[in-house]
Amino acid sequence: MSGWRVKSGSSFTVVLILAGTLLYPGWMKQGSATAAQMDETDISHKELVNTTSRKTAEYHTPLAGEPLHTVFMGKALDIPARDRGHVTALVLGGEFYTPKQGNTAGTPIGALYLKRMWEESRTRDVISIFVNDLEYDRSFGNLELVARFDNNTLPGGQREVVNNKEIKSSDAEWGTVIGSLGPGLRYKVAPFQVDNDLRLQLLGKIGYFYAKRTNDTGPNLVLPPDTMLYGVKLRGRYDGMRRNLLELPHTGMAAGFDLDYMYRDKWANFGTIPDAIFTRANTRSYLQFNGYFMGVGGIPGLSEKNRMLFSFHGGITPDKSADRYNAITIGGGPLPGESDDLSRPDYPGTMFNQVLVSDYALAVLQYRREIAPFLYLHLRETLIWADRAAVTNTNKFLFKSSTGAATTIGVDAGFFWDSSLYLGYSWDSSFIRNGKSGSALIITWSKSF
Numbered sequence: 119m120s121g122w123r124v125k126s127g128s129s130f131t132v133v134l135i136l137a138g139t140l141l142y143p144g145w146m147k148q149g150s151a152t153a154a155q156m157d158e159t160d161i162s163h164k165e166l167v168n169t170t171s172r173k174t175a176e177y178h179t180p181l182a183g184e185p186l187h188t189v190f191m192g193k194a195l196d197i198p199a200r201d202r203g204h205v206t207a208l209v210l211g212g213e214f215y216t217p218k219q220g221n222t223a224g225t226p227i228g229a230l231y232l233k234r235m236w237e238e239s240r241t242r243d244v245i246s247i248f249v250n251d252l253e254y255d256r257s258f259g260n261l262e263l264v265a266r267f268d269n270n271t272l273p274g275g276q277r278e279v280v281n282n283k284e285i286k287s288s289d290a291e292w293g294t295v296i297g298s299l300g301p302g303l304r305y306k307v308a309p310f311q312v313d314n315d316l317r318l319q320l321l322g323k324i325g326y327f328y329a330k331r332t333n334d335t336g337p338n339l340v341l342p343p344d345t346m347l348y349g350v351k352l353r354g355r356y357d358g359m360r361r362n363l364l365e366l367p368h369t370g371m372a373a374g375f376d377l378d379y380m381y382r383d384k385w386a387n388f389g390t391i392p393d394a395i396f397t398r399a400n401t402r403s404y405l406q407f408n409g410y411f412m413g414v415g416g417i418p419g420l421s422e423k424n425r426m427l428f429s430f431h432g433g434i435t436p437d438k439s440a441d442r443y444n445a446i447t448i449g450g451g452p453l454p455g456e457s458d459d460l461s462r463p464d465y466p467g468t469m470f471n472q473v474l475v476s477d478y479a480l481a482v483l484q485y486r487r488e489i490a491p492f493l494y495l496h497l498r499e500t501l502i503w504a505d506r507a508a509v510t511n512t513n514k515f516l517f518k519s520s521t522g523a524a525t526t527i528g529v530d531a532g533f534f535w536d537s538s539l540y541l542g543y544s545w546d547s548s549f550i551r552n553g554k555s556g557s558a559l560i561i562t563w564s565k566s567f
Contacts, residue, residue, distance in 0.1 A: 177421070177422065177423075178422060179362050179363075179368060179422050179423065179488055179491070180197075180362065180363040180491045181360055181361065181362055181363065181368065182200075182202060182311070182360075182361040182362060182363060182364075182365050183199060183200050183201075183202045183311065183312075184199060184363075185197060185198055185199040186363060186491060188491060190490065190491075195491075197363070202233075202311065202312045202313070203233070203234070203235030203240075203312045204233070204234055204235070205231065205232070205233040205566065206230075206231070206232055206233075206566065206567040207230075207231040207564050207565060207566045207567070208229075208230055208231075208564070208565045208567070209227065209228065209229045209230075209231060209452070209562055209563070209564045210227065210228050210562070210563050210565075211226075211227040211228075211452075211540075211560065211561045211562030211563055212224055212225065212226050212227055212560070212561060213225045213227065213450060213451070213467075213469075213558055213559070213560040213561075214558065214559045214560075215467070215469075215556065215557075215558050216556060216557050216558070216559075217282070217551075217554075217556055218282075219279060219282065219468075219469055219472065219550065219551065219556075220277070220279040220282065220283060220284035221284055222469060225469050225470055227451060227452070227560075227562055228246060229244050229245060229246040230243075230244075230245040230246070231243070231244055231245075232244075232245070235312055238256065238257050238258075239254065239255060239256045239257060240254075240255050240257075241253065241254045241255070242458055248269075248270075248271050248272050248273065249269065249270050249271070249272065250267070250268060250269055251266075251268045252266065252267045252268070253265070253266045253267075253458075254266075255302070255304075257304065260303055260304060260305055261301065261302070261303060262301070262302045262303070262304050263299075263300075263301060263302070264298070264299070264300055264301070264302045264319050264321060265297075265298070265299050266297065266298040266299075266321065267296070267297050267298075268296055268298075269293070269294065269295040269296070270293050270294055271293035271294075271295065272293060273291070274291060274332075275289035275290055275291050275332040275334060275335070276289070276290060276291065276292065277289045277334075278442075278474075278507070278508075278509040278515075279472070279552075280508055280509050280510070280552060281551075281552045281553065281554075282551040282552060282554055282556075285509045285510075285513070286334050286336075287334065287335065287336030287338075287339060287513050288335075288336065288339065288509050288513055288515075289332045289334040289335050290329060290330065290331065290332065290335055290339070290341055291329070291330040291331075291332055292327070292328060292329040292330065292341075292443060293327075293328060294325055294326070294327050294328075294347070295325050295326050296323055296324070296325030296326075296347065297323070297324055297325065298321040298322065298323045298351060299321060299322055300319060300320045300321035300322050300351075301319070301320060302317060302318060302319035302320070303316075303317065303318045303319075304316070304317045307356070307357075307358055308358060309358070309360050309370070311360065311361075313357055313359075313361075313456075313457035314357055314358055314359070315355070315356075315357060316355070316356050317353070317354065317355040317356075318352075318353070318354050319351075319352070319353045319354075320350070320351075320352055320353075321350065321351045321352075321353065322349075322350055323347070323348070323349040323350060323351055323380070324346070324347065324348055324349075325346070325347040325349075326344070326345070326346055326347060327342075327344065327345050327346075327347055327382065327443065328344045329341040329342055329343075329344065329443070336390075336513050338390055338391045338513060339389075339390055339513045340387070340388045340389060340390070340391060340395075341388055342382075342385060342386060342388040342396075342443065343384050343385065343386055344384070345382050345383045345384040345385060346382075346383040346384070347380055347381070347382060347383070348380070348381045348383065349378060349379050349380035349381060350378075350379050351376060351377065351378050351379075352375075352376075352377040353374070353375070353376050353377075354374055354375050355372075355373075355374040355457075355458075355461075356371075356372060356373050356374060357372040357457045357460070358370045358371050358372065359371065359372050359412070359414065359457075361455070362488075362494075363491055363492060363532070364492065364494065364530050364531075364532060364538055365455060365456065366455050366486070366494060366530060367412065367414040367427060367455055368414060368425065369414060369415050369416070369425075370413075370414065370415075371411070371412065371413045371414075372410075372411070372412045372413075372457070372460050373409075373410065373411045373412070374409065374410055374460065374461050375407065375408065375409040375410075376406075376407070376408045376409075376461065377405075377406075377407050378405070378406045378407075378408075379403070379404075379405050379406075380403065380404055380406075380444065381402065381403045382401075382402050382403065385398050385401070385402040386398050388441075389441075389513075389515060390513040390514050390515065396441045396515075400438040400439055401438075401439055401440075401441050401444070403439075404435065404436070404439035404440070404444055405435075405436055405439070406433065406434070406435045406444070406446070407433060407434045408431070408432070408433040408446065408461065408463075409431070409432055409433070410429065410430065410431045410432075410460060410461055410463075411429065411430050412427070412428070412429040412430075412460055413427070413428050413429075414426065414427040414428075422488075423487060423488035424485070424486075424487055424488075425485070425486045425487075425488075426483070426484070426485055426486075427482070427483070427484040427485075427486065428481075428482065428483055428484075429460075429481070429482045430479070430480070430481050430482075431461075431463040431478075431479075431480040432478060432479045432480070433446045433463070433475070433477060433478050434477050435476040435477060440476035440505075440517060441515075442474065442507060442515055445474035445475060445476060445507055446463075446474070446475050446476070446478060447473065447474060447475075448463045448464075448465050448468065448472075448473040448474075448475060448478065448480070448502075448504070449462075449464070449465070449468050449469065449470045449472055449473065450464065450465060450466055450467055450468040450469065450470070450472075450558065450560070451464065451470065451560070452540060452560070452562050453466075453498070453528070453540075453542075463478070463480050464500075465480065465500060465502055465522075465524060465546075465549070465550070466498070466500060466524045466526045466542065466544035466546070466558065466560075467524055467544040467545075467546045467550055467556070467557065467558035468550050468558075472550075473504070473506060473507075473549075473550070474506065474507035475504040475505055475506050475507065475517070476505045476507075476517045477504065477505045478502065478503065478504035478505070478506075479502070479503050479504075480500065480501070480502045480504075481500070481501045481502075482498060482499070482500050482501075483498070483499050484496055484497065484498040484499070485497050485498075492531060492532030493529070493530070493531045493532070494529070494530045494531075495527075495528075495529055496526075496527070496528050496529075496530070497525075497526070497527055498525070498526040498527075498528065499523065499524075499525055499526075500523065500524040500525075500526065501521075501522075501523050502521065502522050502523070502524075502549055503519070503520070503521045504519075504520055504521075504549075505517040505518065505519055505520075506518060506519075506520045508552075520549060520552075521549065522546060522547050522548050522549020522550070523546075523547045523549075524544050524545065524546045524547070524549070525544065525545050526542055526543065526544040526545075527542070527543055527544075528540060528541060528542030528543070529541045529542075533563070535565060536565070536566050537563060537564055537565040537566065538563075538564045539561075539562070539563055539564075540560070540561070540562045540563075540564075541559075541560070541561055542559070542560045543557065543558070543559050543560075544557060544558050544560075545557045546558075
């Protein structure tokens with residue numbers, strides 16, 4: 119637990135900046151005027167006032183990749199332009215729950231992010247050892263060959279949580295390893311940054327699924343057999359958004375979908391004897407659809423420092439073909455904003471891949487205020503409806519309709535050593551803990567190299 123803490127001095131610095139801005143909002147203008155007087159003593163007071171007023175009226179939020187030259191607290195601040203097509207970043211942090219989720223009080227967060235864009239190829243990789251998402255694309259004009267690899271192979275057993283209590287007898291170790299290959303089309307779109315494109319891809323998939331009993335697996339719980347997986351994915355992506363200095367969506371729209379078909383080679387009835395058996399006929403193959411939309415823009419009558427964001431995620435799995443091992447997963451973690459992460463449904467305050475659903479709809483409305491070019495405060499409301507997986511004490515597995523709402527307040531800030539910090543607090547009405555409210559605190563630190 120102590121390894122997840124952020125130094126108190128750093129947190130105190132962010133609090134001082136925020137408090138100073140809220141209590142005395144004119145301090146940045148004063149700093150700019152002071153700097154102007156020092157640099158332009160040869161112009162008249164009237165010209166200085168007019169210049170300062172014009173700069174204030176023409177203020178624009180610093181955007182990702184662009185250089186920033188400004189005066190902050192009377193000191194010059196120079197941030198050079200950044201190559202957004204060549205990024206290496208380490209993300210570390212943790213999420214803490216009150217009350218506990220089952221027996222879990224906190225979850226560590228850690229991943230290495232790599233992005234490389236060359237003239238005729240690109241790669242985007244998220245590496246966290248047991249869970250990885252790797253992609254390499256080779257382009258031939260607008261045509262491309264797409265190769266992907268992803269695995270979810272967490273060691274140890276995974277237990278279901280019902281009424282905020284872990285069902286010990288549901289413990290099982292299972293995972294998947296999948297490789298994908300296929301053709302795609304890619305077109306650059308406005309505003310023509312590295313993450314702005316329209317993609318359509320058709321991928322063949324081959325993989326492996328395994329399931330193992332643990333010492334706690336209930337005697338009446340039957341696991342499915344280990345098997346090869348064969349499938350196909352139709353994937354579409356559109357990103358027309360411009361992002362700010364901290365890579366947060368600033369203006370524009372994005373949308374996408376995934377249509378997946380999967381066939382399990384060796385399969386059998388599984389579940390709990392004698393109830394809720396998942397039959398081979400219903401679950402050996404399945405079709406699943408997931409889609410999302412996100413839009414962000416200004417608020418009429420207010421400055422560019424005020425932004426509103428709306429997003430919607432939804433997914434469908436046909437009746438009877440959804441089970442514990444192919445259900446759509448909804449988790450918490452950092453709020454999605456990076457182009458290839460927008461498809462991830464995020465419900466603040468949940469553990470990693472904690473919530474399993476067959477069908478769901480998730481809507482988000484967020485207000486964000488720019489306090490300084492590298493400091494943003496947001497208020498976010500998340501609503502969800504889902505047919506959520508539930509397990510009884512006898513390991514009877516089923517999907518039940520459930521709704522919930524989560525309110526989040528968060529701060530995104532630039533930090534020392536070419537890094538950024540996110541601090542967020544969320545309160546959930548009842549969805550995460552099956553009828554009981556609770557809260558969570560998340561801290562993430564991202565360091566670019």
